[in-house]
Amino acid sequence: MRLKIEKYYPLIPVYAAYLVMFLIGRTMPSMWQMVALLAFYCAIGQAFNIFLGMTGYVDFGYVAFMALGTYGMALGITAFYQTGLGIGIIFIGLLLGVVMATLLSLAVGSVALRLRGAYFAIATIGVNEGFRYFVEGAKIWGGSEGMIFSRELKEAFGAEMASQLSTLWADVAVFIIAVVAAFVTIYYMRGKIGYALTALREDEDAAKVMGINVTKYKIIAFITSAAFAGLIGAMAWALKLTYVFPPDVFKIHYTIECIIVVLLGGAGTLLGPVVGGLIYAFSKYWLAVVAPGFQLLIFAPIIIAIIMAFPEGIMGLVKRRAKGTGWEKYII
């Protein structure tokens, strides 16, 4: 894998943004909560963008992957907390979360991705509800009551360390995930995968005739997106909150937020989810103070407006302005 450095220049603005956010959060402790929120939305935005942005397909059941990541971490902690593996427990939980999310995406994807756009979306509408009711109905993993594992966490690490994990390390992990997701995004975009996805997004039939195995590439994007969702769920939800509750983790609400973030910033761009994430998270934070519970009411018409007038999102417009200037290399 020869890494041509030039291809990765567009990461610079993204990483610069993350660095600034991180530094602000560390140097001003009162800002850390907000910074963590910003990072969260940038991260899920990037994860969601890998699928939505690059294939043009929308997965309405996306939150299910985050939920599975959360369960994975919960199961890992509750199963291994007495083994004295220390930080290994967290990694096991993380691995479980990613594996579970990936497996679900493989199961759903191999069926649903053979379908065209609208049919695919319909198929995914039920995924998170379906899986939630499976968990509740079959009474696995705590059924409809979910799981609480703060006690297990404390037993495994001691109260002090457990609290550190839940607060500092969970949030830092989200930053790391965002960084990795950005890298994977640009790696895909610049590689064969990116070309294949662009082709299939624009014209699936012509792509097939050109020799592109469209189902394979759709699945790759889908699984990658799902895996990141699992990671985020494991860290930002399980580790941070130390409980998992089905009605919370399967809330379609989060899929909506992913859509807002990606669409606002510009689907299919690298900086888009970052910009979208920042704007949305700021607005949410601000609205929570000024007019709590109103953010969806305000953002729903905004999504509609974006779809109708600016389907390319903010970065789409910026990219067009940047064409022909020296900034082109950095703005993707």
Place this chain on the structure above:
Amino acid sequence: MELENITKRFGGLVAVNDVSLQIEAGELIGIVGPNGSGKTTLYNVISGVYSPEEGRVIFQGKDITNLPPYRRAPLGIGRTFQIPRPFKSASVRENVAIGAMFGTLSGKVSVDESLEIADHYIELIGLQTKKDTPSGTLTPTEKKLMEIARALAMKPKLLLMDEAMAGMHPSDIDNMVKFIKKVGVEENIAIVSMVEHIMRAMVGFAQRIIVMHRGAKLVDAPTAEALSDPKVIDVYLGRPSGD
């Protein structure tokens, strides 16, 4: 390539009726026939978009009748569309590169190599000035040229061209015919050009002409013979060399 007794039905309509034909490596063939004669359906059967009800498609000795389209391209079957289908948001260079990336026999072509191959064909066909513009903004003629370049970048052994020269200036057509013949000979590609009417392009280009009518093969003969065949003149009601 060989087509053996291909029949394709859509419900009650027989679009292609028991058609058999053979194409040798490097041959230059023309398929002629009015709208509805089954030409496009035939192309779609060859490139894998449609599956025939009866008959087989054999390419380089292999039976590919049931192979999905994306597997046929790397075997060496390339095609252009009558109404060009560029990947609009991608640049010309990227479009042609996609042809090279996924459609070539060797299979493992990297992104950089594909871009180089793309540059080569773009230069050959004369679109260098528009190399980096988004293909959605090209003129119709430029889009047609890009279609051809993209198909060529796939390094096909068999290139199916669909009304590639429709709507072009006669002098452009002559140039295109020369270009296609040259490339066909240089790279040993069998080229099939499909048109609705027998045009000057066909006469200067094809070694052999196949005339289709209502889904069946009417005539399959070297150009001169085909043009003077009374059946052909019947179907077209006019002088074949008039266009």
Place this chain on the structure above:
Amino acid sequence: MIWQLLAGNLTNGLVLGAVYGLATMGLSLIFGVLRVVNVGHGQFIMVGAFVTLIMFTALGLSPVVAIPAALLLGIALGFAFFYTIIRRLIKAPELASLLATFAIGILLEEIVKHIFGAEFRGYNWDLGKIVLPITVIPMTKVYAFIGSIVIAALLYLWFNRTKMGTAIRTVVEDSEGARVCGVNVGWSYALSFAIGIGLTVMSGVFLTMFIPVGINPYMGGLYTLKAFVIAVLGGLTSPYGAFFAGLIFGLIENGSYTLFALIPGVEPFALTRFLTFLILLIILLIRPTGLLGAKK
């Protein structure tokens, strides 16, 4: 004993199925004519439910009055959304209308939540019961059943006997051809969308006659899923297919509930919902055009 229970539940399922079918006809109509997938479908049903609730509890009006009220409201909303949003998205890529209708659904949820609050509400409308050998059915459900069938039949007549209905059918077949024949395609689109939404909102009334509890702004999502399963089952483009598929779905849903209830250690209600989703996946896999619909 079990058979009696099953038979009773299946009858209930059939009755409920008619309402489900009616609820889905709007979805199929909109997709058939405009090729737009209304992801906000369930939320329109929710609106109908709230209309019924408010009219009953605040105005003391029986749900029978709510039926035409909901229909009119739905048609009005349909026209409003069509002319502001949907019309511009017909030519746009699929993703656009999917997301737009999704956002409309969210908007409806939030508006209702802010006006009426998020609690679960219900109402009580008792008209007595019918006692059958296998089961007991409240009269309200019977009326809902009959109402659904009547409306479905009316719709059938309208499509096949009136000029406008025929015009819309031609647009479904071939919009360009219809245009050339002098059909006002734009108006057909608008009317179809409006009627589709009207049907959907109205079905919310019937639904509450069946399940008069649990009414809350977020109830729509589940019905969107059910509607999609039914629509796919019946062939996404055919409203009648949707109706019959609704009946089948009602049977399956209730039947499976009874069977799941027999299995120890599982929660039958949730498992039935899971089955719903499974059915959807299976059908999409095997025959995306639906069991009863035309090949497209």
